[in-house]
Amino acid sequence: MTEPVRVLVADDQDMVRVGLATILDAEPSIEVVGQARDGLEAVERVRSLRPDVCLFDIRMPQLDGIEATRLVAGPEVADPVPVIVITTFDEDQYVYDALRAGARGFLLKDADPELLARAVHAAASGDALISPAVTARLLATFTSGRPxxxxxxxxxxxxxxxxxxxxxxxxxxxxxxxxxxxxxxxxxxxxxxxxxxxxxxxxxxxxxxxxxxxxxxxxxxxx
Missing domain, CATH: 1.10.10.10 (Winged helix-like DNA-binding domain superfamily/Winged helix DNA-binding domain)
Structure with a gap:
């Protein structure tokens, strides 16, 4: 039997964090091994728990999701952990920076349970972007007009x-x-x-x- 994908969820909003963890834990192929309320705690828990995939909110106290992503998945990290950043449409301007920091993709906070599970498995396998059509659209938006x-x-x-x-x-x-x-x-x-x-x-x-x-x-x- 294939081992479940081990996931860490980090979000400063208790309702969002617990909700995501509950949805993921209901999947037989996914196991939530930890939660964090801010970016600093998230980085510490990633280093101690070594999950297979992380879900990071972009806006978190202590350390934002972009910097937390850079510390666990950035170009300088020898053994990066796949990170999915969690965002809302009013935070679009941060997504490109998060991807630059090493995020494997992103999800909207209102993603349905099926997409959430698929996103985790995709990040774990490294096969595809998360929400590919939206990711490509956002990248197009933020690189528009750039040399x-x-x-x-x-x-x-x-x-x-x-x-x-x-x-x-x-x-x-x-x-x-x-x-x-x-x-x-x-x-x-x-x-x-x-x-x-x-x-x-x-x-x-x-x-x-x-x-x-x-x-x-x-x-x-x-x-």
Whole structure:
């Protein structure tokens, strides 16, 4: 039997935090191993409990969710823990910073239980962005009008890698990319792996950010 995904939930609002924990604990394949009321406590609990996935609110006292994410999942962390940031539409401006800090994706606070569970499993597997269409839309919004600022890779991308990158940036999963490009799943995984190597990306979110920063994706496009 597969071990359940171990999750830590951090939110300063008791009702939201307990509600998320209750929903997740009801899933046989997920186990909530800890909760935190602020960012500082969240970082301490991540380091002591080593969960498989974290859910962090963006706005928390002591330490906000962005900085907490940077400390447990940022570029300088040797053994990062996947983080999903929890947000509301009125906090959209923070999402890009959270992804930059190392978050694997994000959920809206009113996400239904099925999406919440899928998001946790996706983050644990590293296969897909969370809420891909919304993530891509937000990234497009916050990179709109920004000059291209991503360095070109030493080893140029192949046309096929460019096509795969475009679909990753649109929030497609590996299975969907395989269907769209008429490729096998193993071939898609090989291309995604090559992209990560060439672009020095640790996960798919970093591939998406690079695609927007390099100007390869039309920032006005909506998935």
């Amino acid at each position: 291209a600022q991503a360095a070109e890779p030493v080893d140029p991308l192949t046309p096929r890698e460019e096509a795969v990158l475009d679909l990753v940036a649109a929030g497609r999963t590996n299975h969907e990319i395989a269907e769209d490009l008429f490729l096998s799943l193993s071939t898609v995984k090989t291309h995604v792996g090559a992209l990560m190597t060439k672009l020095a990306a640790r996960n798919r979110v970093e591939l998406v950010i690079w695609a927007y920063d390099s100007g390869r994706v039309d920032s006005g496009r909506r998935p």
